[in-house]
Each structure stands twice: as C-alpha cells, then as structure tokens.
Amino acid sequence: MKRFALISIPYLWLLALFLVPFLIVLKISLSDTELAIPPYTPTLDIAQGWAGVREWWAGLDMENFVWLTEDDLYWKAYLSSLKIAIISTLLTLMVGYPIAYGMTRAPDEWRPTLMMLIILPFWTSFLIRVYSWKAILSNEGLLNQLLIGIGLIDEPLVILNTNIAVYIGIVYTYLPFMVLPIYAALERLDESLLEAAEDLGCSRFTAFWLVTFPLSKQGVIAGSFLVFIPAMGEYVIPALLGGSKTLMIGKVLFEEFFANRDWPVASAVAVVLLLILIIPIVLFQRNEEKQREAGK
C-alpha cells in the first residue's frame, strides 16, 4: 500500500500538471471558432452523457490540424524555432560549460559566492532583464557607445531587432539552467580518476576529453533539455529583442490567439509543438534506459 502511494504521487503530479491541461488544449483544438465567450463552440457536452460523447465523435474533424498543413507559415515557423533553439542551446553549452568547470576548480571557500552569482540574476524580474538588453544593444545603446567611444567602429552595429539579439537574450536568460546541472555533475567527479589518467600518460586535455566530459554527460544533457525546450516555444525574447523577420512558433501562436481570435487553431499549433518536443524526449529516454540496462 505504501509502495502504491509512493508510485502514485509522481503520476498524480503528471496527471494534474501535464495531462489535464493538455487534454483541455486538445479539446479546444478540435472545436470551431465562434463569436462568444469563450470564442469557440463547446463541442463536447459531457452533461448529455454518452449521447453527448457520441455526437461529439460523429462531428469530429481535424480541420484545424489540416489547416496547419495548408499554409507554409506554420512549418516554416516550427523549423525556424527549431533552428533558433538548437543554435542557442549549443551557444549556451559553449558558454556554460567553462563556467561550471571553472566553478568546480575554484577554491572551496569561493564556491558559495560563485553559486550566488549564478543565481542572483533571478532576483530581478525576467521581463526587466530582457528589457534592459534593449538599452544595451540598441543603436544608441551602451554597447555601441562603448565600441564607438574606443574607436573600434564608426557606424553603430545593428544588433537589436535581429536574430543575433534573440540568441544573446536566450543564452543570457537560460545560462543558469545550463550551468547548474553541469556543475552538479562535475562536482561529483572523483579527482583520483584524473590523477590516474595522468599517471597513465594522458595529457590534461585528453584526460578532460576522455574522463571529465563523459562523466559530466548527464549534466550536459539535462542542461541542454532545460534550455532547448523553453527556447523552442519562446515568445517574450523574440518579441522584445527580435525583429519582425524573426519567425518563431511562439509568435505565430500569439497571432492566432490574439489577432485572429482563433483559439482552436492556436490550440492545434500548441498540440503540434508539444508533440514535436515530446517525441524526441521520449525516444531519448528510452535509449538511455536501454543503455543503462545494458551497462548493468
């Protein structure tokens, strides 16, 4: 009985915070728009019992999903989001890994301070932090003033309202999510393994590559997921820092929801986004489990 309770807690969690919201969105994605409050037809009438369900099933069509295939805007936006998410995940990894590595190499008494520095930005609102990047990156912004001031450039660099600004925003915002899991993995690393590697003739670099990096792999993977998944559906950063040409699925979703008032199509976009995210994650986890079992 105790065991059952223990197992059921994570499943209840998943049910309440993932499955139920998902089913609500799925239900809206299968309805039609209407000028009313809320602006879609209540297709499934549970109050009518079985007859209601049957009626809903008979009238069910996938027109909102079919619509997504008929306009190239949607798959272009999915692909563009995918590209931005992958590139920013790699960039975050490139910046975050050395930081995490440096933290584990730092003297013990420094670590709490360094950890604090990573966490400190969270004390300021996310929105304000992203907004302040506008002041840094704009044509009259701090960065351009500095570069012009020291004579490096004559004309201001146009960074704000481009994809570069979006990458900067994502890397900046999600950096702690990359650093912390990698730090956790590296901290557990047994130093004697590195000593053994060097005793056996490895250069420091080879030892890093053959010993440290593989042992921090779990941290790298966890960090990458924590960056990639929110970056894929990101709306705020491209809306504030990106230009009108920055195409991302989050912006398309916003347009469907706000400009077209088409909740069903907006929901269909969200369902497809979720599938795009969840299928590779599930496949990856299966693969991991297989490897772990094989390792045993």
Add this chain to the structure above:
Amino acid sequence: MKTSMLKLGTALALVATAATAEEVRVYNWSDYIDEDLLAKFEADTGIELIYDVFDSNEVLETKMLAGGSGYDVVVPTASFMERQITAGVFQPLDQSKLSNAGNIWDVITQRTAQFDPDNAYSVNYMWGTTGLGVNVGKVTEALGEDAPIDSLALIFDPENMEKLAGCGVHFLDAPDEVIPAALKYLGEDPNSKDPEVIARAEEVLAPVAPFIQKFHSSEYINALANGEICVAFGWSGDVLQARDRADEAENGVEIAYNAPKEGALMWFDQMAVPADAPNAEGAHKFINFILDAQNMAAASNYVYYANGNKASQEFLEEDVIGDPAIYPSAEAMENLYVKGAYPSKVQRVATRLWTKIKSGT
C-alpha cells in the same frame, strides 16, 4: 501586439489614501490619461482605483472573450467593440447613473452609433486619426524641401521609403489600420471586407516593407521624440505627445503630425462596462467622473487627443482645441473615413497578409 503584451505589463496600481473595501478596475490604453485625474477620482469618491494599460485592441479583445477579466471599465476602439457587443461582452449602460451624460458631443455620437447602436453600451472617451508623424528636419534632409509629409506617398512610395530607411520608419503593428490606408492609397474602398480587395494591400505594403525598421504600436512615441526615427505611421495624439516630449527635452527635434490628404482613418475609443464587471456601480461612477467637462478637458489637454465631450471644449487649452491635427475643421472631417470590424474569415486573411508583410513568410 508585438509584443505588445509586454510593455503594457506596466500596470499602475494606485493605493488609495482612504483604505476602503470598494475598488474599481480600469483597463485603458497606454499613455492615455493625465495621472493626476486618477488620484482625483480616488479623492472625490473614496473608491480605490486600479488602473492597468494595454496597447492593442487584439489583447483587450482576447481578454474580454476569455471572460472573467475582473475589469469594471475597458476602452475598446468602436470598430472592435461592434463585434464584442455581438459576442455579449458588455452590459448596457445605466443612463440614470450618468448625470454628466448631457455633456456629450452629438457630432461624435452620430458616428459611434454605427458601431454601438443608440450608444447603448458605451460612451466616447477620445477619438483621433491615424496618420503621419514626421521628424521635420530629418525628413527634409532625406527627401528635400518638398517632402510629401501630408501624403500617404511618404510611406507607400518605395522611392521615398528607400531614402527614409536610413533615418528610421516605424509602422503601427495594427493590420486593421494599416491595410485600410494602403487600400485608400490604391484608390480602393478602405472599409472593404472583400478578401480579394484586401489582398491588394500587399501590392502597396510588400515593396516598402524592407524599409520599415519596426512594427510597434507604442514605442514610436519615444523613438520620435529622441530622434531615433524620422517617420511613424501612428495615432494622432501619440505623435503629438512625442512632439511635446521633444519640446520638453529641448533636443532640437521638431515633430509634426498630418492626417494624410488622401483620407485618414478616424477611430473612437469607447468606455464600456464588461457584462461580468465585479463593480458595475463603481464603473458608472468612473465613467461619470470622466464625463465631467473639466476632468475630460484635463485628460485631453494632457494627451493631445480630441474627446467626445462638447462641454469640455471651453476648458481645452488653445494648443489642443485650436490645433487642426487634434480638432480638424468641419471640412477636413469630411475627408476622414471610418472602418467596421472584419468578419472572422476576413480577419484571418488580413492577419495572414500582415504576418507576410512583417516576416516575409
């Protein structure tokens, strides 16, 4: 809406001096009131006022259609309001609670009646036109002395736009306002709801799109005032606020607003009470407070928008009532057009066209 949703997060919560249980929640456009009036309302009525702002009709409409917004007074544009009334978003106003209703200006109510029959659900807050805000110095520099600053050719002729791109052009991120202007420039009916006619707006907008730095519905006020951009296709009063800010900053920037001579869109922002307003009684008190001639005049004097309040006109400052950019002459009013709401299917066509213009996809 670009984003729209974000800067409007600047929610202004005013703490009443007298702590009372009663509160009124108002949701209005950004940069659209003299904030002294908010304190005055609290002092006069003892009601705590919670004042939030937005900068796009789309955001407001989505909140309204979701229901349960918690607001007591909202200020949609009349064309959007038309279909919101159909959707059952609002409750009819109780005229008996609006003792200042006699102040309203029939010239405006005649026009708003086509969106809100008999003005049963709303009272006009302010109205204005959509047109051309220019930094006179920079535009003359780019296009010469005879720059067409009062013509849509300024922003729809690719040759002009190519030259203006260097000093920066912003457009409203509002397809419902830019598409009609493009149709007007083509000589089509700006109020057309025919998808084929609307599609023709692309002929005008696509060639100039590469020269537009940003589509945004509130950033241009500061950008014009600082001299960061030289042209904005925006709302009359917002451009005039930019003019005012530039004057105050004494930064040498001279801003002018012109309603395009080809014809300009005239719009009306209406105060209305959501059907599910928690405090409809307080909402009427707020509307009645704004309807007071001196209060309404104070708001217009501050934001440079004309209002629908006849009695307020004697309290308006000369640079408001006397400025044809704010109160056009009767003759100039003839050249203004109004636009109704798009039906859902047509709205989709307009939004899609807008996305294509903005993103190239």
